Amino acid sequence: DIQMTQSPSSLSASVGDRVTITCRASQGISNSLAWYQQKPGKAPKLLFYGASRLESGVPSRFSGSGSGTDYTLTISSLQPEDFATYYCQQYYGTPRTFGQGTKVEIK
């Protein structure tokens, strides 16, 4: 199975901060990467697919990038509604696997 490792596991940030979350795959995944946002008690919501393709309706302050084994999710200016847990997921190999999550908390 392809292992996905996110860093950091959690972070504290203030409204307006720039936030970057990293996801590393145990082997190259050819941009077959999705990012999800999950708020407490809610289902995950798709943010990106193809590493950098923004899902319809997702604010442009979110961006995704990367290649090979290393990928990043960036929030350019953190908003109150962005405090949540973020997960990466690879769909290059079977089974599909998720990172352990990065919790973004209010400083």
Add this chain to the structure above:
Amino acid sequence: EVQLLESGGGLVQPGGSLRLSCAASGFTFSSYAMSWVRQAPGKGLEWVSGIRDSGGSTYYADSVKGRFTISRDNSKNTLYVQMNSLRADDTAVYYCAKDLSSATGLYFDHWGQGTLVTVSS
């Protein structure tokens, strides 16, 4: 609007069985693969099982292979998972998730709200 509504969760004893259902609406259910993804309390996401649009191909995580059976009824727009020989580590919120295409293996563009399964004596 795509809607996925899970049901069937609850408390079950170790070794017991449970069947979860997911009622789908707002899209052509028979054209898309579907999956079950679970989340143990306070933990991350784990893909459990998937089924392609026709139901002809099914896939399982090693952790549930031989114990869980995924199925679908395209005439009822409903996805199922039959869970047998349940263990404490099966305790989780189970989400129904819609795949992007007719075959499994991509990402999930819509999720249900989840149903909690608790395995405990």
